[in-house]
Amino acid sequence: MIEIKNIKKRFGEQEVLKGISAVFEDGKCNLVIGKSGSGKTVTIKCMVGLFEPDSGTIVYDGRDSTKMSFNERKAIRREIGMLFQGTALFDSMTVEENVRFPLDMFTNKNAEEKMDRVNFCLRRVNMENTNKKYPGELSGGMKKRVGIARAIVMNPKYLFCDEPNSGLDPKTALVIDHLIQEITQEFNITTIVNTHDMNSVMGIGDKVIFLHNGLKYWEGTNKEILKITEGELFDFIFASEFLKDLRAHAKY
């Protein structure tokens, strides 16, 4: 479980996060949604340690980030897996080398053990037989799956996914969503997904947090979100007239 308490972050004159608090639970897909510029990515980057919040605390299973030494923070990072928006696969490495890299760098496993783990992770994301391919030879959906394999190879406690469906067709996006959900439940990971895709929200949103202008505006489940009838969240969900019409004709 990760708890963030009153996180604030400013870039120059612009205050991007104005005091966000939330709890992200184990074994669940916690979705952070919001318009572009609402502070989703900055929240996630603060949580993974890429940005230092100006104030507030992040508590990883009872371990307070503000009271941690440098080495303890580094150790926390080894418990984090992250799927990037653009996958961030290492261009100069093959699929196998990409997934194996954290094992090479941080473990003392022998070559056979590493290969077993790499092959297990690639099988888990249905990417077996691609070991020797380079990221440039893969489609967008395949890259995302390799990104997930790399993110879970170290058995992370926390999985962060930044816009996992961006650039994917709706069908492939569903595949990626379900993969994230299955892995979250199978390994009891605390998963935080940053998205503005309503299909993802409805499909895997065990818990949904809506950010607006750097503040937490709403919190609930994917079942509750459709009961919203007005306000910023309503505008976000039913952004187009088509969806508003669809909602008007649907029975909820």
Place this chain on the structure above:
Amino acid sequence: MIKIFEAIGKFLLLMWNAASKPEKASMYWKETFRQCHDIGIGSLAIIAIVATFVGAVSAVQFAYQLRTISLVPMWWIGSIVRKGMILELAPTISALLLAGKVGSNISSELGTMRISEQIDAYEIMGVNTPAYLIGPKLLAGIIMVPMLVIIAVFLGILGGWWAGIMGNYYTTTEYFRGVTDNFIARDVNIMLVKSVLFGFLISSISCFKGFMVEGGAIEIGKASTQAVVFSSIAIVIVNFVVAFLML
């Protein structure tokens, strides 16, 4: 002015972090060998071609001038080419070439990694990115540039011999008499000092410009250009300082 001091401060901090203790030495060595291959083997052909012709043209030009002064023996050309290649031409021309080839390559590689979040991915894994991504490049630059310069010296001298034989200015015996005449080992020391410094300048400036990229493709292009320009300027300044202090 403040921006210049800020940039120098960031540069020094990055270099300090790049020199910090690696997480796993074997991974760093592997990356260092990869960089040595990219910088050394990858640049060998262009260095060989340029050095050979620089040596050749030096010999031709000195022969042209010495022929008008009949008191100076032609075998001196061997000595002049050797000294010129060791002290100035091989280190400086090789370094300027490498600033263009290796410098732009390093800065665009790191810049692309920064923009495509690959550096963030390393950091989230817990990798010390300056040490892993910059350290091996610095080490490879410091090791490989002097090696390339040594090769350039030999090829430049051979280029001078080849041009002289082709132009019938001197015999092989005469030329190598000049090459071996009054050889001063200190010249080689100066060449090595220059090459090590040039290797550090090319790799460190290029890494700094690439690692600090913010924005998109245009910024990567700018960083790459700046890496080449700043490295080249640093090379000619340091070249003068070393020559002034050591000669």
